[in-house]
Amino acid sequence: MQPIISIQNLTKTYATGFQALKGVNLDIRRGEIFALLGPNGAGKTTLIGVTCGIVNPTSGTVLADGHDIISDYRAARSKIGLVPQELTTDAFESVWATVNFSRGLFGKPRDPVLIEKILKDLSLWDKKDSKVMTLSGGMKRRVMIAKALSHEPQILFLDEPSAGVDVELRRDMWEMVRRLRDSGVTIILTTHYIEEAEEMADRIGVISKGELILVEDKNVLMEKLGKKQLTLYLKAPLEKIPAEFATQPLTLSADGNTLTYTFDTQDEHTGIAALLRSLGEHGIDFKELQSSQSSLEDIFVSLVRARA
Incomplete structure (x- = not known):
């Protein structure tokens, strides 16, 4: 089966001379949960940024569901949803309004039934009329996930999804991610909570100093190492x-x-x-x-x- 994300010889060197990515090669399988682990500064967020079209690569290619992220960027980005580390959203908008607006950014027609389902799946329905600024940190992160899912992406990036989230909410989020995977969405997550990767991931990738040093099925990795x-x-x-x-x-x-x-x-x-x-x-x-x-x-x- 063709990988849903294919990264070949990807490099990124910033103007300062810092090389954040060094010839990364990675295929993400359709319908899997892939955990990307690495210390701070290893290149995780840069790799996500390039794949999502936020950061320009220095060299190499990235295909998202067969679409080149540069030459066919509109089609590529329509396949991808991103939940970034930072909670950046419209503080004065209601939950309902900001999620609907995100869907419209991708040229999708209004679909209140879908948005209602997303908000209910994320336990946000009772907050739909609340301004985002009034929500707790954990609820705001759920809103970010709802925004990322609003245009029905096939690929979802979760960059530190459990940062600042309490234990109970983290468990709820794990269940939600599993349901998304079961519905056919491919999940790529970065995390500092190793138990999160151990609990959820099908495969593990480890990146260090801009190099992908290991990619392995989780169970095989545990068995081998x-x-x-x-x-x-x-x-x-x-x-x-x-x-x-x-x-x-x-x-x-x-x-x-x-x-x-x-x-x-x-x-x-x-x-x-x-x-x-x-x-x-x-x-x-x-x-x-x-x-x-x-x-x-x-x-x-x-x-x-x-x-x-």
Whole structure:
């Protein structure tokens, strides 16, 4: 299936000489939730800005649903909705008016039934006559999403959608994003909340210093790069790890009561079985064991640090 967004050899160098994007290549699959992760200044917002036609690229091409964002910009932009980080909207307008106005900007005919559905889906219907300036930060962000959806885009960019949003509202927003994906909208989000990407994304991209350093299915990424730990609660404390286990990735707690074995997911079965057998042969018995796996946040931090 043709990707809904295709980015080829994309670069952006500002007048100051700062190179924000360095030969980025990326295909976004139709109907997926793609999370773009990276530290501040990594190039996330620049990449979104170029794709949405806000920032001019230095070189490279971007296609949105087959339309070049420069030579066929009207068709390309009609496919895209953007929810920016900043809450910039018409403070003195009502929610209803500002969302309808956004639809009109794309030359779409009035459709009160659609706008009503969008506002109800975002729990904004009871605020439709309220001025935007009277709303809370979380409600204003929902209005920004409603504006971005008003012209029925096939692609939705969410740049830090949960910034300044409380936990309950964040969960509601996750559910809304899933419903949009299920309706056929492709979602690209940037976030500093790693659990947001872990909860929702189908695929993960990591960008650092303007370079896309990894793109992978979330589950495959967790499987390939995730570390697991097996903690053994010993029946009798050890003074130190025996010399026979010096080459094993084992650590002993300060009180000598627990041994922790860190391993790759690929080595899960053979590594653990061999370790437990060897420990038993050396008279080291345990009364309980517990396993844990590194989170997406652990993986992200290790990837970015490796590129520092």
